[in-house]
Amino acid sequence: MASYTLSINNQKKTVEADPDTPLLWVLRDELNLKGTKYGCGIGQCGACTVLADGNASRSCSIQMKDAEDLKITTIEGLSDNGTHPLQNAWIKHDVPQCGYCQAGQIMSAAALLKRNASPSDEEIQEAMHGNICRCGTYLRIRAAIKTAAKNA
Amino acid sequence: MKRRTFFKVTGATGGGLILGIGLAQCAEPEVRRKVLEMPETWHEINTYLKIGNNGVVTIYSPNPEIGQNVKTSMPMIVAEELDVDWENVIVEQAGLNTEWFSRQVAGGSQSIRKEWFSLREGGAKARQMLINAAALQWQVGAANCTTENGYVIGPDKQKLSYGELADEASKLEIPEKVELKSNSAFTKIGKNHKNVDGLKIATGQPLFGIDTHREGMVYVSVMRPPAFGQKLESFDDKEAREVNGVVDIIQFGDKIAVLATSNWQAMKAKKLLKPKWSGNGLENTADHDQILMGLLDARENEPFRKDGDVDQAFAEAEEVLTRVYESPFLPHNCLEPMNFFADATGDKVELHGPIQTPAWCRSRVAKILDRPEEDIEVSMTRMGGGFGRRLYGDFSDEAAEISSIAKRPVQLLFTREDDMTAGTYRPAIKYKIEASLKDGAITAYRLSEASINSNMYGLIPNFFPAGAIPNLEVRGHKYDSNITTGAWRAPYTNFLAYAEQSFFDELADRLQKDPIDLRIELLEQAKPAAEADEKIEYSPERMQGVLKLVAEKSEYGTKASDVYQGVSAYYSHNTHVAEIADVVVENGTPRVVKVTCAVDCGILVNPIAAKNQVEGGIIDGIGHAMYGELNFDNGKPSADNFNRYRLIRNMEAPEIDVHFVDSKLDPTGLGEPSLPPAGGAVANALYRATGKRIYKQPFVKELEVLG
Missing domain, CATH: 3.30.365.10 (Aldehyde oxidase/xanthine dehydrogenase, molybdopterin binding domain)
Incomplete structure (x- = not known):
């Protein structure tokens, strides 16, 4: 076990963990930030997506020993009262079905809009390719990102 | 009250x-x-x-x-x-x-x-x-x-x-x-x-079972036999016990539970267990294929439905069209892996988590723990998908048993690998469909099912085309496997609908009729039988209604010549659905660009949610028809995570246009019915685009084979 000081949602957090512990499990089990979800553990489904230095990153694939230098934003830190344009658009379009993948979807979309304020349909589909939605909410995800881009 | x-x-x-x-x-x-x-x-x-x-x-x-x-x-x-x-x-x-x-x-x-x-x-x-x-x-x-x-x-x-x-x-x-x-x-x-x-x-609030946290609870990861049919002989847990945070390791049945202070520690320690497994006669997909093919011609079981004399009609026919359709096992792959909280340490047993059948869960756990049902409280969380997997509470039972043995409140979580390899899979199934043609009419129809572990149930054998064809027989045989299987969104019909609707598309070609016209005609013929036979619960009128609506809304028959349309219509879960898929060919590769869908589910309770359900069902149906496949080699599943198991992704989802029949009748089901017709619509559109019929799922492999 070692001590790590992380930057999570603009706050410094110190945790004790083994160096190989994925950020995902530190967020969920140590810091009680349950919005970031476990889906596959190998960076294939996108449910655990967070922003690391503004980039969409799979938190299941970031080990503690590599996490200290990163500025991490989770779904809980995306906005103050759930008022990020993407969150508003998600509600407007009634995107979720089961809802499990949606935090990861929103974080991937947030990274996309950060680097590309008005993405084309193809750019949206490309950027969201890493996020699986088992319920098939893909069409509304695309529509909500379009709306958020317009309202950002 | x-x-x-x-x-x-x-x-x-x-x-x-x-x-x-x-x-x-x-x-x-x-x-x-x-x-x-x-x-x-x-x-x-x-x-x-x-x-x-x-x-x-x-x-x-x-x-x-x-x-x-x-x-x-x-x-x-x-x-x-x-x-x-x-x-x-x-x-x-x-x-x-x-x-x-x-x-x-x-x-x-x-x-x-x-x-x-x-x-x-x-x-x-x-x-x-x-x-x-x-x-x-x-x-x-x-x-x-x-x-x-x-x-x-x-x-x-x-x-x-x-x-x-x-x-x-x-x-x-x-x-x-x-x-x-x-x-x-x-x-x-x-x-x-x-x-x-x-x-x-x-906003990422903790709504799901996996988010459960209680004071004093420990996290559990379970090692199960890696192949169906295996038993646990012995295990060495020395190294696993040295992992930080491990609080206990226990055996229950042929499984080993690792209890730790975090999920990661439990998973990590589990990998260090050294088990010895035994077992022979482990099953293979290649053997299943052979067995199921044989069962398609078996005649031991009484038919599920028998009208007229199929054999005689076949003997008198000008032609008998025979086709075999094949599908693999499918895991459910709920994005939230199976998990459950159990606390069996007190006067009451608390069970909390994602379960589709809480009452069944309570009665099973009562038996396992030998306690009265009144002692057991079950509460449900929001679930990260169900699709039938969470009908079966093997995970809640495990959590209860582990909590009882270890005398601790526990939160059990399947890793993705556990989830995909310890499933209750959609069984591998084959259908043989035969139909005789004479004087421009379909004179007889026989559907034979060969399936792993169980056959179609309830009124499915009385679905279309029952009543529409004078001589008709539906029969089924099964092979008992030790691979666990169960309901998977729209059980049986999720594959049967594709087989049947592809077959009717082929029949329409043989009869030189438009596929919608042929269906409308057959439904017309079914009206007297549907009236007289209470087992026939689909409504020919309502099915005609959705076919006409989908034809109109999809601009059927009037699209540009490089858009290929495939039709499919199916009744399931008391709801009538018709779908038309549009396929285009881009750089030699066929692509589904749009699905138009017409649904008659009676009164629409919540239109936006209904549309969402229908869209999701179509995407699910297309995704699994195109890509879904799980095989077995020596009892072991061929995939254990998403790097080796393909699910449909954002860019593969077509545009979807949903229309509902304006109805005053009481509402019917909507969680499943839009899925079954999707595969057939796509297969039939792919045929129009490529000239090749697909008889096997996943389509993507067949497209490669067909070139």
């Missing part, structure tokens, strides 16, 4: 135990756009709702929520009859309570259909009690009072709010009978209501 025994309740947090709902279910109320002020006192009116002294209403959603959106639509139906402003409604997931609710199951697309009247009665009876309370206070006849959006209105236009009346109303007897609204008076049903958990989901 002996309502008096069910409450008194005061305060928002005091209700849990008194209501007979597990502690876990006393979650904070829904946060909505309009933040509601909590009342000082709550008054239980009946099993569906309580009203606060300030007029805020809490409606309990009885059935489990797996993404089918019943947590919004069921309370909407109660609110409709109660006559209350939806903005003043808080929704809470009810825990398991078999005295209160008759069917707390997420399965068979039946939540709305089966509870349509009980939900309405729940709201209407509460409304009547509020009216009765006001009438008593005003000393007027209840019949002279009415309600308006949270108020009772008296004969002289005097007004009392539901909040003001709630205490008095809660002391009155529940009326035996009440009049329900006429459909034309609905103000909520038929209007869009967004997901009540929408904001919580978009």
